[in-house]
Structure formats: C-alpha cells, structure tokens
Amino acid sequence: MTLKVYVDRISQPARAVLIFCKVNGIEFDEINVDLVKKEHKLPEFKAINPFGQVPSIADGDFKLMESHAILSYLACSSPGVADHWYPSDLKKRAKINSVLDWHHSNLRRGGVGFVIQTILGPVLGIPTSPEAAAETEQVLISSLSKIESVWLNDYGDFLLGNKEPSIADLSLVCEITEFEVLHEMDRTRVLAPFKKVLRWIEDTRIATSPHFEEVHKAILISKASLHKLPVDENYETASGIKAMRDMDIAAE
Amino acid sequence: MTLKVYVDRISQPARAVLIFCKVNGIEFDEINVDLVKKEHKLPEFKAINPFGQVPSIADGDFKLMESHAILSYLACSSPGVADHWYPSDLKKRAKINSVLDWHHSNLRRGGVGFVIQTILGPVLGIPTSPEAAAETEQVLISSLSKIESVWLNDYGDFLLGNKEPSIADLSLVCEITEFEVLHEMDRTRVLAPFKKVLRWIEDTRIATSPHFEEVHKAILISKASLHKLPVDENYETASGIKAMRDMDIAAE
Known part of the structure; x- marks a missing residue:
C-alpha cells in the first residue's frame, strides 16, 4: 500500500x-x-x-x-x-536529535509567534499585543543568533558542521522560509544580521533543488492572500530572503 | 571514561x-x-x-x-x-518520538508557563499577567486532556497503550510531578479532572521505584523555599498528586 x-x-x-x-x-x-x-x-x-x-x-x-x-x-x-539525512552512527544521530528537540521551544516558538504577531494576527483577527510581539521577536532573534553562532559552525555548510544536509536542516530552514510572507521591513529586521543563516538557507535550497522551489510555490499563494495582492506568477522561491543574501555577496 | x-x-x-x-x-x-x-x-x-x-x-x-x-x-x-524504554522496532520507536515531539509545544509549554504564572513568577519577580496565566492554563488543560483521551488508551498502563514505560512516560510524568510545588488549589484545579493521568503517574512511580522517589526529593526543597516554609522531612514523593489519586480510589 x-x-x-x-x-x-x-x-x-x-x-x-x-x-x-x-x-x-x-x-x-x-x-x-x-x-x-x-x-x-x-x-x-x-x-x-x-x-x-x-x-x-x-x-x-x-x-x-x-x-x-x-x-x-x-x-x-x-x-x-542517504545516511547523511539521519545518520545511523549513534552520536551523529543524537546530535541531530538535539537540534530537532531544541527547535521546538526556540526557533519554532519564536518563528510562529513572530508571523502571528506581525502579519497573520492582524489579517486573520487573531489577538496580538505589543508585549507578545516583543517576546516572540526576542525568542526568534535569540534562536537565530544561536543557529548562527553554535549550530552553524565553521566546518561545513550545514548544521553541526556537516557537509551534507540532515532532516534538521530541512526542518529549520522550512521554518525560516515561512518569513517570506512577512512585510519586507519585518523580515529584514530579524534576518539580515545573520549572514551564515542566509547562506545556509541558500545551500539547503540548492541541495534539495528543484523540489525545494516546487514545494515552496505555496508561499506565493499565502503571501498574495495575506497582503491582498494578486498572485505574482514570476515569484522566485524565497526571493526576499535570497535578495538579502545577494546583497551580502555584493558587499563582500 | x-x-x-x-x-x-x-x-x-x-x-x-x-x-x-x-x-x-x-x-x-x-x-x-x-x-x-x-x-x-x-x-x-x-x-x-x-x-x-x-x-x-x-x-x-x-x-x-x-x-x-x-x-x-x-x-x-x-x-x-530493556527494549521497552525505546524500542528498536521502527514503528514503536516512531510513536514514542511523536509523543516526545508533541510534548515540547504542549504539556511542557503549558506546564512551565503555569508554574511560572502561579508560583515561580510571583516569588522570583518574573513578570506575570492575567492574559499569560489564562493562556498557559488553557494550553496545560488541553495537553492533559489529550494525554487522558489519546496518548493514554485502554490497552496498557502507559502511554500509547504500552504495558511497560518508555522514555516518553518518564519525560512527561516528570513534567507533571513538578506541579507539587504549586499551591494545592491550583494543582487540584488543573489535575483532579484527569483520572487516567493520576493513575499513570502512580504507575510510572511504581515502575521506577525507589529511584523515582529518591530523585524527586529535590521537590521538597523547591516547595519549602517557594512557600517560605521549613523543609518537611516527612515529605512523601509527589504526595499532593498521590492524595488526589487516593481520593479517586476511595470514590471508586
């Protein structure tokens, strides 16, 4: 079956x-x-x-x-x-599990909260408040900072210094690409300072292309709907995030 | 080493x-x-x-x-x-992983929030608010209700209908035994309606005795400190939760 x-x-x-x-x-x-x-x-x-x-x-x-x-x-x-997605080696696997466990109360909590407070709440009538907005933004920034400084180290392109992506890369990157639905100002404020994070999102996209782009097309529907704009048929996957990365490359 | x-x-x-x-x-x-x-x-x-x-x-x-x-x-x-703690069978293991993943954004989020809002916050000077208190209590009650109606089914004494405990039982039960530090009124309000949950906590204690009791002695220190009372040397592990269970047995 x-x-x-x-x-x-x-x-x-x-x-x-x-x-x-x-x-x-x-x-x-x-x-x-x-x-x-x-x-x-x-x-x-x-x-x-x-x-x-x-x-x-x-x-x-x-x-x-x-x-x-x-x-x-x-x-x-x-x-x-392939073994790199979830290694059979117990220690390598445990490390990936620890990133996945960490994700729940950190990046996911901050990310979902931030999307609700900045765009979903006001559009869908979900209650928001300045205190909740400040708290979720703080959780989100702290999480991105920990990814940048700890989970992404200097040994490889992916989390934990791995040279190939794991299920943790996929889970965490998909949380962040959701920020494409945000107002550009909000997205830039939280993401732009994190250069390694921006590079890692692009590396994960490339490693899972063309499926990454095909599945992420759903975001153009969400985005158009939330911003009450027509669907942009020329939308490029995660183009807002990619634009920040491109600016970094230009500045390097 | x-x-x-x-x-x-x-x-x-x-x-x-x-x-x-x-x-x-x-x-x-x-x-x-x-x-x-x-x-x-x-x-x-x-x-x-x-x-x-x-x-x-x-x-x-x-x-x-x-x-x-x-x-x-x-x-x-x-x-x-023993295999029952984290079965090598892929499907049994995946089910335990799903309970553990669910735990983060549900019982843990509600439980930690509830303890902060009702006792830790006021005592330690952590900011609390009626809105946050209502939200965390709602997350907690919803989580306990899901444990009672879904995760604890009628096949066995432990989560997922298992006949012996897994690492998920230990993790979730230890979250709930933390409620020993609460005021009795708060603990009773959130826990008393959940008869299967109370029985399961006791079953988990018995399955891991005497280590469960020995390790939980730390709660008597936390509790005495938070309530500004002398340490009760006769404290019985999770006695507040056990009292509710005993009342249920008396009523059965």
Whole structure:
C-alpha cells in the first residue's frame, strides 16, 4: 500500500516532509488537507490524526503525527535514503536529535509567534499585543543568533558542521522560509544580521533543488492572500530572503 | 571514561534523565550545576553546553544537550537497557518520538508557563499577567486532556497503550510531578479532572521505584523555599498528586 502524506503546503513542517520525500524518491500519495477550509477538523481527518494537525502520514494501518517523528521514521524505513539525512552512527544521530528537540521551544516558538504577531494576527483577527510581539521577536532573534553562532559552525555548510544536509536542516530552514510572507521591513529586521543563516538557507535550497522551489510555490499563494495582492506568477522561491543574501555577496 | 551527567535536581527534565540512568544501572557521575547560584552561566559549564542548560551529558569528548536526545542516546548506547524504554522496532520507536515531539509545544509549554504564572513568577519577580496565566492554563488543560483521551488508551498502563514505560512516560510524568510545588488549589484545579493521568503517574512511580522517589526529593526543597516554609522531612514523593489519586480510589 502506498504511503499517504497528509499536508497543506501552507504549513512549514508539511513542506519539510514533502521535500524530504521528493528528494529521496519515496513513493507517496500527497493528500491535501485544506487548513483554510478547516478540513483538518473533519472527522475523517481526525481518524488519521486525532489532534487534527498536518503533516501526518499513514503507512498502511500505521499512523504517525509530528513532522520530526515522521522525518526520522521515513529516513529509517525507506530504502535508499542517504545516511547523511539521519545518520545511523549513534552520536551523529543524537546530535541531530538535539537540534530537532531544541527547535521546538526556540526557533519554532519564536518563528510562529513572530508571523502571528506581525502579519497573520492582524489579517486573520487573531489577538496580538505589543508585549507578545516583543517576546516572540526576542525568542526568534535569540534562536537565530544561536543557529548562527553554535549550530552553524565553521566546518561545513550545514548544521553541526556537516557537509551534507540532515532532516534538521530541512526542518529549520522550512521554518525560516515561512518569513517570506512577512512585510519586507519585518523580515529584514530579524534576518539580515545573520549572514551564515542566509547562506545556509541558500545551500539547503540548492541541495534539495528543484523540489525545494516546487514545494515552496505555496508561499506565493499565502503571501498574495495575506497582503491582498494578486498572485505574482514570476515569484522566485524565497526571493526576499535570497535578495538579502545577494546583497551580502555584493558587499563582500 | 565515566559518563558525566550535568543536572540540577530542581529541573524536571534533569530528573527524568537521572531516574532513567539509575533505573537502568547506567554508570555515571552526577555533576550538580546549581541553577539558583547561576552556575549554568559560568564559562566552565558553557564549555559543556553553550546554551547553559541542564540536563547535559559528556561521554568522553562527546557532549549532548536536550533531555529527549539524551534519553534516546543513552537508551541506544548503554548496554542492558530493556527494549521497552525505546524500542528498536521502527514503528514503536516512531510513536514514542511523536509523543516526545508533541510534548515540547504542549504539556511542557503549558506546564512551565503555569508554574511560572502561579508560583515561580510571583516569588522570583518574573513578570506575570492575567492574559499569560489564562493562556498557559488553557494550553496545560488541553495537553492533559489529550494525554487522558489519546496518548493514554485502554490497552496498557502507559502511554500509547504500552504495558511497560518508555522514555516518553518518564519525560512527561516528570513534567507533571513538578506541579507539587504549586499551591494545592491550583494543582487540584488543573489535575483532579484527569483520572487516567493520576493513575499513570502512580504507575510510572511504581515502575521506577525507589529511584523515582529518591530523585524527586529535590521537590521538597523547591516547595519549602517557594512557600517560605521549613523543609518537611516527612515529605512523601509527589504526595499532593498521590492524595488526589487516593481520593479517586476511595470514590471508586
């Protein structure tokens, strides 16, 4: 039975799982669960994931939620996934797990909060406050600073000094590319100081191309909708983030 | 070289790691990093964990942070750890990983926030607000409700219907036993409705006795300090939570 992957491409962890499957040639059926239409709250989806969240997978009778658990399961259970995505060496694997665990209460918490406080909240009517905005921005900046100074070291292009990407790179980069939906001013304020982070996003895109770009096209829909603009058919994946990187290169 | 485990027993994830090591007969040196004395901010500890958090471990030159990553690493790398703690079967392991991932943004976020808003904040001068208190209590109640209705099912005594505990049981239970430091009124309000959760905490204590009780003695120090009371030498581990469970048994 073919693996079923339940996603909405507007979700950043869902995009990470989709890109991973495509890059690694995993055979799967993509099943769209439209979050805007509240399809994640329907009983038929609650039978897959009782908490109503994407991404989720069903591998025959086996159902699994939480993107990190899904990524590590697929890396271990799918034939032909290169070892660098989730190394079999216990110490290398443990290090990747520690980045993934750290992600939850740091980059993800700050990133999701920042997107809500700056654009999603005002547009969708979710309550925001100056205190919550300041707190999430502080968590986000602190997280980006830790990625820049600790998780990205000088040995390789990817997290933990690795020379090839792991599931942690994919998960964390997809969190940050969500910032494409922000107002340029907000995106620049939080991201521009982090030169290594900008380079690493581009390196991860290149390592997972063309699937990275194809899956990220969903952002142009989100962005147009949030900013009440027509969809820009010429949109280039993560072009706002890439523009900052290009400015850095020009300045070097 | 003996494994070094850096902890302060007032930290709930640190307690989970300590109990795991002791239950499984793992040889280690416990190194106390006194959080009240801010020893986690000293350069010598930042050399172990640049983010200054406990628990952390050092296994020779290999350093690891984040309690879930530490627990899964120790389960896989230490000889003689029973399979039920972190099964080698990929699907069983993935399910445990999904509970652990879920924990971060749910029970842990709600639990830590609730403890800060109700007792730690007022005593230590950390800012609190009615809005933040209401939000964290809502996250906590929702998390406990999901443990009660989804993660604890009718097949076994432990999470995911397992008949023996996993590292997820230990991590989540240690989060909840922290509520011993709360005012009784607050603890009862959030925990009393969840009968399966109360039973599961007691089952986990029994499965890991006497190490569970020994490691949890740190709570009597925290509790006495926070409530400005003398240390109760007759304190029984998690007695406030156990009292609720005993009332349930009496009512059954």
